[in-house]
Amino acid sequence: MGASQQERSALEVIMDLLQQKWVYELFGEIGARQKASAAHVEELREVDAAAHVFWPFQAPPFPIITKSASGSTLTDIDGNTYLDCHMGYGAQALHGHNPEPVVEFVRERLATGTGNGYTSELELELANLLREITPHNEKFVFQHSGTGATQGAIRLCRAHTGRRMVAKFEGTLHGSHDLAVHNTAPWYHGHPALPFPKINPDGTMPLISAYTGVLPAEPRDLLILPYDTAQAVALIERHADELACVLTEPAASSFPFEETTIPMIREVAIASRRLGVPFILDEVLTGFRSGLGGAAQKWDIPTDLTTYGKVISGLGLPLSAIGGRADILDHTQTSGQAFTDYGQKTGLQGSHTGNYLSVAASIATLRLQQSKGPGYYTELRAKVDRVQARLAEFRSQHGIPLRMVGFGDYVGCFQFLPSDSYTDYRVYSRELNPATFMLSLLLRKRDIYMLGMPLWFAGSAHTDADVDRMTDAVLESTLELAANDFPFDLAWPATDGPAWEDDGSWS
Template structure:
């Protein structure tokens, strides 16, 4: 890095600005993830400890992103760091299994009611991809149903329908990128989360060819929507009556409780995908579920119905880190996070109400989202932001950033175990200050 940095056109973050200009020379758009916020350039991080991160310009922030809800224990969690450090001199990965994958699998099987057996992969995208393949192999059918707006990774069939308009019972045509095969949409039925009207008809029209219904029990990207019990009951009733499997995508929402999201909300899936918190900050994904369905992956004495490998699948570093992180997530740890989350959501909602501001709060357990809406959205269509609402949310995110808090834009924010009551106070006070400024500015515009 040069001693004398060029001036930062945006002002205030010379090192981050320099790194972004440097990155654009060798990386498409300057980055390797399209989910990184650019306002006007990304913030480059130097490190983190506990609930806080420090950027390359020396600024410290309370982290409500935690690598998109992955770091349930925050940054540089010592039990994970110690366990990984002790193992690293023995190796990093092997072509053969280690006992560490068994230990993490045993923990998941013991905790998650729907999981009888597990296969590990490297990402949430892979977990969903192989869960869909397993459902196809088990049922002999090719089509899946999913709900508009929910994010399930980058597998063509899983991402088809995550954006765009909603058409009850219809198949969404086209993919999420230019050139995506239109034929993919022929095997994807897109419906609206929480909308009971037309659900049976939309599913029934394709009953004979639906291998699975792919559902995030509380879809974050679609608005962190609380599932209606009768909606989940209707999905389950159809699946059981028509031999269709239910895939619960809990890559993000496994942090909902000690037993995960499905158990919390009363869903009984055949397959569960997991990731994020189960890796302790290292790359991971997992497919779990009924033993008879998971048997499609088995090659013992036969050719597997679905061949699943991966050079780094079940690598011991991720297994060891994940085990240390999950062992520390006791029932008491989940309760403490949920208590803080309940307090935060209640105080944020009360602040909006007392200021007469059109902001609503969604979420549960350690997750929350602030919406520029008069009331919490129930469906994906309700959660979509207008241009004006987008501007308001961008102002809110900037206000938090200026106060030293990283609030994700258009995604779930999350709490982590090292957070204290003082951190919750800081979040609420920052929101209140924004509302006060927003109210005063609105008054000035009207006068």
């Protein structure tokens, strides 16, 4: 059977699954309990094109419209209350929804701040707090989102070096700006509909995501590194004079195996420093979660710039940061003389950067995390280990390949996989079961909220009882899948995409 026929067969399995009686019954049950949410979504569709419920490839089936949240619980407009494992893509993971010390700190400042367009004394307080927590950073630039932080870091490195090319690893997820969405996570990249390109000595072909409207990157703009330390270092050495920066994740959400990625990233960071190529560590996911000082501090990864997002914020208020070397960050700091700045500086400031309430919420959130100390991470790791032990016992007892893969403290994804760990990103991507969204739907009817992909962003708001309740629901839901002959071993075949031609073009 050819590869394309295999792909069609995999898709046919999913289509057959969706037409089974038990699936119709499940859809009907969830639809009945979410009637108000469904009606609201349809009204929203008429006037709002970019709400989270409309995010391509990311929006959960049967989206809910939220009404309130507190700690680890979430309530929708139908009155359903869920144990929330999503936690705003992890942005509320540290302390849960609306932690009282953060709410109170922000409430005290609601009627006193300027909002945006000014600099308050709180910005200095936050910058000093961040430097205390992450002493490997000399200065900081505040932005709105993780996407803005990685995009800004690239611009700063280009300004600093005068070079253009950016190197990133295949499969890494650095936000939604144009360079970031090339060769990104498989669900954005379009795999298996868009096969992986061949890995050649000259690098991997830059592929845009399944998002339309993104212009293809030129080879002089983007260098795609394979998950191979020797090849990655060799490519960086070859292009050192062209590279503005190397942009990496310490543990990619699309390849969540620290035992593979951390040693590789550290070697790449050391090589980049030796070659004089600025190294950006994207800690939007791992910052303050892989220990208070993040992955850079935990694993002694030398960085030039580090990007932060997600939990740096509080109460879901938009905030991100770029930290690192002063000489690079100073490319966006005025000299105080406009005629001296002209043509010599780059701008990252905007109307809402350094927003008063966002900065206030961040100070309160990070202070609270700091006060919890190392015990926070020890306790959370114990919860994660208990889940992993129960899953191992379940696999042994039932022979069902249910695993939770993830990193840090903690981003866990429940998947049906034949192996505990992977060294090859492409093999892992092919073995991701595309029908795992059915697990999320079965959890929904058990009042556990996850996205389409069953993700658990853990934190202190999840009590031991919450964790046991979630695990019970995952195991019960998996047995329900088994009782309905769910295809646990559904995977995509290996297929070859474009490759380099002898003249340097792509075939």
